Amino acid sequence: ETGVTQSPTHLIKTRGQQVTLRCSSQSGHNTVSWYQQALGQGPQFIFQYYREEENGRGNFPPRFSGLQFPNYSSELNVNALELDDSALYLCASSRDGANYGYTFGSGTRLTVV
């Protein structure tokens, strides 16, 4: 079975632009969550999608939005990029929620200049 794949692996954007990051979940998984990880820090939970509905959200502003598609793949959209948005963005998938652990992708490194 394939694991979680994220694209692109690296991205450079200018402040004020918009960005879309993509994630393919592991086969058989119906839950996807997204995280922001700054250098030297633990990941921060952005939101979780279960069967195409957002069912959990961390302390991130509305300019962070997402989608989950019928095949359970997902997108993270960030509008009006700020310099502080520079980070590693991780996607993770699981079967039926978070209680039994997530499988993570390798992340997208976003740099905002």
Add this chain to the structure above:
Amino acid sequence: TQLLEQSPQFLSIQEGENLTVYCNSSSVFSSLQWYRQEPGEGPVLLVTVVTGGEVKKLKRLTFQFGDARKDSSLHITAAQTGDTGLYLCAGVGNFNKFYFGSGTKLNVKP
């Protein structure tokens, strides 16, 4: 503020030594998980504990969930250089919110 506090933040030990990493919170979690992350990679799940007082062993790693489901520990026996990495605890809170600790960076020297 971090909902899950990990200690120590950094640990540098010789191969063969034992170590314990702690993960503490004032909140109750329905489950608590431990992950290991290497540079440039996503975290990899080591274990999930769901029952207060639960102890799980994976070869040289022992995980414990506190009776009140607010804290956990990870003990490594006879550390090896391959154990080097960032160890993260994570908990499932209310409203499907998922919290990571700030991590413990372990360096095992040969």
